[in-house]
Amino acid sequence: RIVSGRGCLRDFANINQFGKRCLIVTGKSSAKVSGVLADAEALLSKTGISYQIFDAIEPNPLLETVYRGGKAAREFGADFLIGIGGGSPLDAAKAVGIFATNPDMAPEEIFTSPRKDALPLLAVPTTAGTGSEVTPYSILTVPSIENKKSVAGDDLYPKVAFLDPDYTKSMPVSVTFSTGVDALSHAVEGFFMKKASLVSDALARTAIPLLAKGLRQAAAAQSASDISDETREMLLYGSALAGMVISRTGTGFVHSTGYMLTYYHDVPHGHANAYFLADFVAFMEKASPERAREIYALCQVKNADELFALISSCNAMPLDMKLPSERLSYYAERTIGTKNVANGLAAITEEELLAVLRRRLGETA
Known part of the structure; x- marks a missing residue:
């Protein structure tokens, strides 16, 4: 279920249907700065729900951290979770929910072992990019393989996603743009996936113009206060639509290549994707020129160079x-x-991908 609009979390009337004890999963700052944490605490207190806060989630959440979060949820006796933040806390909350209901599961078994369903999750995004609030994926950093790895399942779809554009106002321009590019990547990559369908295509066709327009307006801003409420709204709703795309299609090589920059160089996820998205469309243009032309038109550009x-x-x-x-x-x-x-x-191919990497990141490029 998606609940949207300003004040949607504060006005939510049925939170007690999920239980009497809640663990809030978040990072150190975004939940507080955005105002979500105060609103969530007020809602839980008003409805008589006991809660604790697990605020140890780091950017690109570590497998060990979410394992500890699951233990915290069990020890508190949580009936449900509220995830607050960008993609990292929301993805982490999904994994916390798995470990909470599977006490005998070792950390890396989350990717392979049969399991009980995760605890119910309510998701409140404070960025407009990952779309995690509407996807069944949890992306975790696994040091043993020096990369990210995903776990998926229908039980990982949040039971309710609260889309309030006011909660994204604390994002600086750099984060607004980076997360917006991530959302655009979702919609564009999904358009070229084997699993693309009439439904995912319709979602992408709606999301892409919103995101492209929002990115143009965000790029012109000098500070967060210069980004209008309308732009915040376009980016947030476009991001959710794009998340619905990849929940059906998955993502392409933009994401897997971007993970290298994120893991080894701490480049934010959307920022990393930005290096490769235009080249992805140019590559897919050979296989589906009509789809590439449509992407360019939706973004109001003429070709891959203008998209970059x-x-x-x-x-x-x-x-x-x-x-x-x-x-x-x-x-x-x-x-x-x-x-x-x-x-x-x-x-x-590996040779073609290396050519993309050299073009965008090579020292002599």
Whole structure:
């Protein structure tokens, strides 16, 4: 269920249907700065629900952290969870819910073992990008493989997603743009996946113009206060629609390649995707020129070069990273075997992917 509009969390009347004890899962700051935490605490207190806060979630949440969160939920006796934040806390909350109901599960067994359903989750995004509030995925950082890994299941769909654009106002321009590019990546990548359907295409066709327009307006802003309420709303709702796209289609090599920059260089996820999205469309254009033309039209650009110009137009999010050739070769090798590469209408080769990496990140590019 999606509940949207300003004040939607404060006005929610049926939260006690989920139980009497709640664990709030979040990071250190965004829930407080955005105002969500205060609203959530007031709602829980008003309805007589006991709660505790687990605020240890870091950016790109570690498997060990969510394992500890699951233990905290069990010890508190939580009936349900509220996840507050960007993609990291929301993805983490899903995994916390799994570990809470599966006390004998070792951390890495979350990806492979049969399990009981996770605790019910209510999701409140404070960014407009990941779409985690409407997807069945939890993306976790696993140091043992030096990469991210996902767990999925219908039980991981949040029971309620609260979409209040006011909660995104605390995002600075750089985060607003980066998360917006992530959302655009979801909608665009999903359009070229083998699992794309009439439904996912319809969602993408609605999301992409909202996101492209929102990115143009965010790029022109000098500070967060310059970003209008209308732009915040477009980006948040576009992000949710794009999340619905990938919940049906999965993502392509933009994501798996971007994970390399995030894991090894701490580049925010959407920022990392920005390096590769235009080249992804250019590559898929060979397999489906009509779909590529439609993407360009929806973004109001003429070609992949203009799409890259749009994605790189924000001074607060420069695309200026340069890496040595041996690192790029390593990242191409690490990426090429992922399921994301195989998901697309055409599968990029390691040599073709390395050419993309060299074009965008090569020291002599």
